[in-house]
Amino acid sequence: MDDLPPAPDVAGTSLDGTDVFTISAEENAALCRSTGVEPAADGSAHPIYYYIATQVAMGKTVAGVCETCEFDVEDGPMMGSSGVKFEGHLKVGEDYKVTGEILSLVRKKSRKLGVMDVLTYRLRLHPAAGGDAVAETDNVWVLPRKELAA
Amino acid sequence: MSTATVNVGDALPPFAIDSVSPxxxxxxxxxxxxxxxxxxxxxxxxxxGLGDKRINQGPINVAYMMNMLMAAFPGCRIEAMDSKFLDNVYEGDRVVASGTVTAVEGNRVSCEFTLDVDGRGTVNAGTATILI
Structure with missing residues (x-):
């Protein structure tokens, strides 16, 4: 690793969003059916909206997050893992906003992928009207650094 | 399932998608x-150079596993869930989400689960806690 340049210092970069994300009943129904289930009748949205809402309404696009990490999105970021904690059901018709930040970007060598940067970021989904987060997610992406391959 | 009938080691009913749709x-x-x-x-x-079939978005695979958990415990709420992406899912793949109960404490059930593709094995794996 000593011969590799360090990963960009991006920890702490804000991913706070300004857009409001609303889970529409129509989209929730289409999403549920696309995964083989019917939408819930009690007004709760599919819980995978933790991922969708935070990605869509965070303060940067996927390409923008990659750019912050000095990585070209065309080089193919890969999802490594996704974790979430819910404080309640996500609701159809509810307005949400997103806060978050990059936690770390760590350069590693892997036998399979060569040199890669492992990006970890945290996003929280809040009621747009204010209040504590209803979901918090930590996502890990792998950014293969082909240009640093031996 | 209810807490009265959930036991460590119980297998959760599998959830299958017969052919992943582009x-x-x-x-x-x-x-x-x-x-x-x-x-x-x-x-x-x-x-x-990623093959010759369209690649399913990772969050869809997570949704399949959530569907399995929610079907196993009707009316439940997922409290926490972690999953690792181990391989891609491609159009036309048959995928099966399945799981096992690893702990029961009051109305909180812990599970481990996988998403498997016919012929290629596990492509996603993780753990969850469910409030039932």
């Missing part, structure tokens, strides 16, 4: 506001 990938590119062509265009997948 139409769903097209819908999800809109849901995710992410028109990455590896989910939409076979020629791009080939050009990138």
């Amino acid at each position: 139409d769903a990938m097209r819908e999800w590119s809109v849901f995710l506001a992410d028109p990455n062509p590896i989910h939409l265009d076979v020629e791009v997948v080939k050009a990138k």
